[in-house]
Amino acid sequence: MLSSTGSAGARVALPATPGAALSAAGELLLFILHWDGFKVFGLEDLAAIETLQVFDAVSSGDHLGMVVVTSGLHNQRLDETYFIQVHALVKPQLVLLWTSGPFNLPRVTIRVMPFPTQRLRRLRANESLRGLVRETHLHPGQFILPLFVCPGEGVRREIGSMPGNYQMSIDELVKECIEVESLGISGVILFGLPETKDEMATGAYDDHGIVQRAIRAIRAETSRLLIVTDVCNCEYTSHGHCGFVKDGDVDNDTTLQWLAKSALSHARAGADIVAPSDMMDGRVWAIRQALDANGYEKIPILSYAAKFASVFYGPFREAAESAPQFGDRRSYQMDPANGREAMREIELDLQEGADMIMIKPAMPYLDLICQARQRFDVPIAAYQVSGEYSMIMAAVQNGWLDHDRSMIESLTSITRAGAGIILTYFAKPAARLLA
């Protein structure tokens, strides 16, 4: 016998043998259906109900759930709530209450709630419990810090839109890298500000270029720190585009040669990982070929596989002095609207020989990090770009957001989405906080 310990409103007697087929009008029937969370049943659904299993609810102790019975005739809603008890919690089944009457077209709404048996707040009661059940953990080893290297000596110029980040001459950069290494951060990624720029981006693949010299200097003073290089031309071309400009657009295949030469010069200088960010088609293959042909088959390629034409690179272009002098980068970087195309970009880069892939920016593209994590069994990096950093820092400086918490929450969300590696301007403060 079922008992109803319902809320306000008329109580409906529950039949002793629930589960029988549709009975006369006015009777209440009990059916067992699949556990589905939430469902609305109308008359027509009855035909679909086949098996009815009956519980003797009275002998029970377990609280299965709450059933809300709604009758919706004459604009009149008769809502009643019953707490149904069954002798065992038999998932995946639930109890359906059916009500009908001479003037009532029956509508039954079923809600099965694990409450109050299940209370998720139990595991949130204190930090020890929260720590025990925490699913995502950050550690300094997953961070790569972007650094900007400029000519001169003793130069350490703060980037206005990116507080705490600097353009540094090589001597300062080396000091910075020693500190970065001591914090347990895995690596740095280098961006160069050359003395001069030209149409052919010669500074990008010059063995004595600013980045190449920086690599040698860092290499000499650090041991474990990974030196990653950004392989691109935009910092080295007079027009600020990422390659050779022909007829007003970047010429793909000529640019591949520059990229291959740059990556090779980075490897020769001692880079541990090369990371092409230009978004030319075929660049991973071109770089792999050049490295292998010169004995650098052990140097991995971290491809900026899904890099979007994003407004969030704004502060970086100030930092790297690499804003395009005309037009924009939409003929080579991806349209922010395209997620499926991002998966194709990743797939192609892997086929060309990428060892790791990157999604950039990070927070506006968490869905794609998550999709990529499910589809590709390779290490996935995400770049929390300059604009993401600047937004948070601007809010922090206005007193609108807490620095540490926004930093950690943003990095946690990127990790939770599926990125194991994060390129972030927060690497140092985050590593300190996590220490």
Ligand code: PBG
């Ligand atoms: C070079 C490059 C850019 C960034 C990384 N590599 C700029 C761009 O594509 O315009 C942006 C990084 C950031 O915003 O932090 N192509």
